[in-house]
Amino acid sequence: MKIHGRHYRTIWVNDDGWSVQVIDQTKLPFAFETKRLASDDDAADAIKTMVVRGAPLIGATAAYGLCMALRQDASDEALDAAYRKLHATRPTAINLKWALDEMSAAVRNRPRQERVAAAYARAAELCDQDVATNEAIGRQGLKIIEEIAARKKGSQVNILTHCNAGWLACVDWGTALAPIYMAHDKGIKLHVWADETRPRNQGGSLTAYELGAHGVPHAVIADNAGGHLMQHGRVDMCIVGTDRTTANGDVANKIGTYLKALAAKDNDVPFYVALPSSTIDWTIEDGLKEIPIEERSPREITHVMGRTAEGKVVDVELTAPGSPAANPAFDVTPARLVTGLITERGTVPASRQGLLKLFPERA
């Protein structure tokens, strides 16, 4: 994606050949800044503090974290310690574990002196693969948008999305937003309702920032508003990302996704989830029982970052002084509420049979 006319990915290796640069997403939408990560600790911190976020980008960052750890110490013990440290940063997203497993497999059976180079090579592959996968997801999702546009005979297609599953959540393109970018670029008239996505406002900041930069018509709405818009026929489809999808199609995603899926069902609005297959956790079935849900700091509820009229970015308290708060960061949308899973190999019903049709090697 381009920012100020220059092409960016969200993560890249610096000219020194080993340290990693990322876009600091805690600074968006108020400032575009990048941040240098020079160790596995830096990578773990960047994930934990959400300098980087989004399931695919978390995986890519962890991969480079492992590279930097091996650069310090290429032993099995160091590899295991870095794996554990990076894996512990966020409990819900499965891509994190997937990326770390891919990296481990790429280096473990090699002599120590080859491990660093092998790790960097594999991390670069994972990033390129993420871009290609998302482009494929975009093409699959585009078909769905084209069908809706055809049915609406060219009148505006209204799409609701929750949180940010755009290129900022990935290495490039995005998952849920990739089809939207492609449809827009093909000249399909569309408009996006971007859920604000409290508490961290990734919709109002990151999604709106992305869509605005690309010129896609959109409006930020309170997380409360989607149901009302669907009741009044103002949403033609929902499309969201996911941090982990179970083998039977239950979808963990940013808190509040479940509420939108309920409203979509109640109003016959198709509800799609876009995901690279690395987000599927084939080891579990029941998302509600088996996916760990991260509980984040109450401070994300009681405080928010914003820009004053003078252009200063400040952290302000929103709630009554001393009010306790609770902050579960994800919820699980049962497969029965999901119209389809859009993967790099195609779109299928959210079910074991559906997924196995595309990924028969998992049967």
Next chain:
Amino acid sequence: MKIHGRHYRTIWVNDDGWSVQVIDQTKLPFAFETKRLASDDDAADAIKTMVVRGAPLIGATAAYGLCMALRQDASDEALDAAYRKLHATRPTAINLKWALDEMSAAVRNRPRQERVAAAYARAAELCDQDVATNEAIGRQGLKIIEEIAARKKGSQVNILTHCNAGWLACVDWGTALAPIYMAHDKGIKLHVWADETRPRNQGGSLTAYELGAHGVPHAVIADNAGGHLMQHGRVDMCIVGTDRTTANGDVANKIGTYLKALAAKDNDVPFYVALPSSTIDWTIEDGLKEIPIEERSPREITHVMGRTAEGKVVDVELTAPGSPAANPAFDVTPARLVTGLITERGTVPASRQGLLKLFPERA
């Protein structure tokens, strides 16, 4: 209700005998300030800018607005003009019209020189009536909480509420919160999940402020979180207020209420709506088609007021610069999702038959 040990209503006539004082709710939870209203214009502004809010309190403020207009000019023309001005302030809440109609009826057939005194007397009655009604609602709702507490054998009752339907929304007591205060005062162990209620955060500010001041255990949550909590058995009942309920039990309330009602239904959590009968619009049936939904300024989405670490209250921008926003302020929860309507006369199913059982005079 008491603040710093002193009993307050949300609105009262000043010692001058005619101007009106209200708690400035735009300043809460950061400061407790009151504001003097000295004309119908002041009253209309206070309603429009949400210095006062909450269906019952809007009605009370409009009633005194009419008193102050008549004090300037007691003619029929002035009465009609003030009625129209005050009625136009907020389109969704029906108590506003109800209170204005009550006031009109109390003065219209009197000689002009008696109108001002009659108006102030009627406004005071409406306020006292609101307090008595809410106390009765509290007693009705208390029974439901007691039943749940008995079923849970004394373990904590978890109640979710959306927006603020507490004493700050009324003259005193509150509608949805009245049963909670009574249950807490009776020693029932309970805990309230207060939905933040974006965009204006009346839950995170006003409800949390009220509950904290009264000592009721609570936690503020993102509007996105309620569904997840219900999925995991962490909500025993939902109780909300309403700005207008139709003759067949459809409920207009703060945007996002519908989403919580869907989640409650999906998880077999009882979903109650507490309302004075003045909130029932007997003239309409289909809430989705017939209740006008106020669209408020996009600035309520793109900006928020908060307190800096230095204690300064500032308005900050949250979204990507230039991002458009949409801001419908209410939604309609269909009667089929409502377990019961808690009124001053009792609790009944959300249906015409249910309501007519309590209000046979409307048959």
